[in-house]
Structures are given as C-alpha cells and as structure tokens.
Amino acid sequence: AQSVTQLGSHVSVSEGALVLLRCNYSSSVPPYLFWYVQYPNQGLQLLLKYTTGATLVKGINGFEAEFKKSETSFHLTKPSAHMSDAAEYFCAVSDDTNAGKSTFGDGTTLTVKP
Amino acid sequence: ETGVTQSPTHLIKTRGQQVTLRCSSQSGHNTVSWYQQALGQGPQFIFQYYREEENGRGNFPPRFSGLQFPNYSSELNVNALELDDSALYLCASSLEGLADYNEQFFGPGTRLTVL
Numbered sequence: 001a002q003s004v005t006q007l008g009s010h011v012s013v014s015e016g017a018l019v020l021l022r023c024n025y026s027s028s029v030p031p032y033l034f035w036y037v038q039y040p041n042q043g044l045q046l047l048l049k050y051t052t053g054a055t056l057v058k059g060i061n062g063f064e065a066e067f068k069k070s071e072t073s074f075h076l077t078k079p080s081a082h083m084s085d086a087a088e089y090f091c092a093v094s095d096d097t098n099a100g101k102s103t104f105g106d107g108t109t110l111t112v113k114p
Numbered sequence: 115e116t117g118v119t120q121s122p123t124h125l126i127k128t129r130g131q132q133v134t135l136r137c138s139s140q141s142g143h144n145t146v147s148w149y150q151q152a153l154g155q156g157p158q159f160i161f162q163y164y165r166e167e168e169n170g171r172g173n174f175p176p177r178f179s180g181l182q183f184p185n186y187s188s189e190l191n192v193n194a195l196e197l198d199d200s201a202l203y204l205c206a207s208s209l210e211g212l213a214d215y216n217e218q219f220f221g222p223g224t225r226l227t228v229l
Contacts, residue, residue, distance in 0.1 A: 022117065041219030043118070043204055046219075100145055100147030100159075100170075100206055100208050101162060104149075104156030104157045105156050105157045
C-alpha cells in the first residue's frame with residue numbers, strides 16, 4: 001500500500017520569498033513521485049516527476065524537488081515566489097510504471113502575498 | 115494536438131438518480147483513468163481503462179462503473195447517487211504499454227452536486 005502526507009494544508013509566502021511545500025510518502029517498493037498544480041476550475045498539471053536516476057528533479061515554472069529515500073520525502077521548492085504561483089499543489093506517489101494509478105495527498109494551498 | 119476534454123462541466127442530481135460523465139482522451143492515448151476529488155481533498159483513484167478493459171480499480175463500490183470505447187474515449191457511470199458522491203470528477207489519459215513511465219494528462223473535470 002502507498003500513501004502521501006502533505007504537511008500544511010495552507011502555506012503563505014511573500015512575493016520573492018522561498019516556497020517550500022512538504023511531502024512525505026509511504027511505499028512498499030521504489031516509488032514514482034509527482035507534484036501537480038491545480039488552478040481554480042482547472043484540472044491538474046504535472047510540475048515534475050521522479051522515476052529513477054538523479055534525485056534532484058527540475059520541473060516547469062522554476063520548481064524543483066529532491067527525492068530523499070532515507071527521509072521518505074519529496075519536498076517541492078522554488079527560490080522566488082511569483083503571484084502566479086498561487087494555486088493548490090498535490091504530491092502523488094505510484095508504485096507502478098502505470099501513470100494512472102497514483103495516490104494523491106490532500107493538497108497544499110499556496111498563497112502569495114504582494 | 116487536442117487535450118483531454120470532459121462533459122458536462124457541471125451537473126446537479128438528486129439522491130438515488132444515475133449519472134453518466136464523459137471523457138475524450140488526448141489524441142494518441144490508449145488509457146483513461148478516473149478520479150474523484152471531494153472538496154478539500156486530493157484526487158482518489160476510481161478505476162482505469164486500458165484498450166477497452168478495466169485495468170485496476172480503487173476502493174469504490176460497484177455502483178461506480180465505466181466503459182472505454184474503440185476511440186479510447188470513456189464514460190463513468192454512477193448509480194444510486196448518494197450525497198457523498200458530490201465531488202469533482204477528473205479524467206486523465208496516458209499512453210501505456212510502450213515505455214517505463216508515461217505521463218498522464220488531466221481534463222478540467224466535471225463538478226457533480228447531489229442534492
């Protein structure tokens with residue numbers, strides 16, 4: 001069985017500040033890990049993914065995440081927040097190469113203050 | 115390249131009724147997954163269809179059923195609607211079977227309200 005815990009349902013940062021969204025996972029096999037972003041009234045868009053190889057993963061819009069097996073974590077960061085980053089962010093895990101059977105966390109709403 | 119589309123956008127039903135939601139997969143994709151996203155929660159995997167066959171199911175009762183058609187579009191059917199079925203229903207398509215990992219692309223969702 002697999003599960004995802006996103007620490008902090010709401011995160012607020014000032015524009016230009018560091019963004020850190022936390023994700024811890026549980027998986028019985030080497031996991032595939034994902035971060036998605038959801039804007040209001042829209043579907044989910046993939047920000048980045050970890051499958052194998054390099055543990056520091058770069059994604060779109062300046063986001064990156066680091067897979068830390070010893071900590072079972074996959075935290076999402078961005079050095080400098082933009083107003084357009086305000087959205088809901090979901091971490092997901094899959095123990096299958098099949099992309100469509102992922103388990104999602106409950107999400108973190110990111111607010112960016114001017 | 116056409117993205118994933120879903121219809122209708124919004125739907126209101128009453129308890130006990132039946133509903134059908136539709137999804138058109140992205141061009142070239144052979145797999146459709148359905149998720150239920152309740153308010154304030156992350157998406158939960160309902161089931162997946164691969165080449166017209168169910169290919170995995172989450173923890174949902176049999177009154178949730180689906181179909182995939184030869185053009186890889188899909189339907190989600192829910193019978194005997196309950197208040198707790200109120201949610202955003204997301205469809206995602208992907209191309210499975212040809213690589214180690216394939217990205218899934220989400221549609222905008224159908225917002226179902228059960229009164």
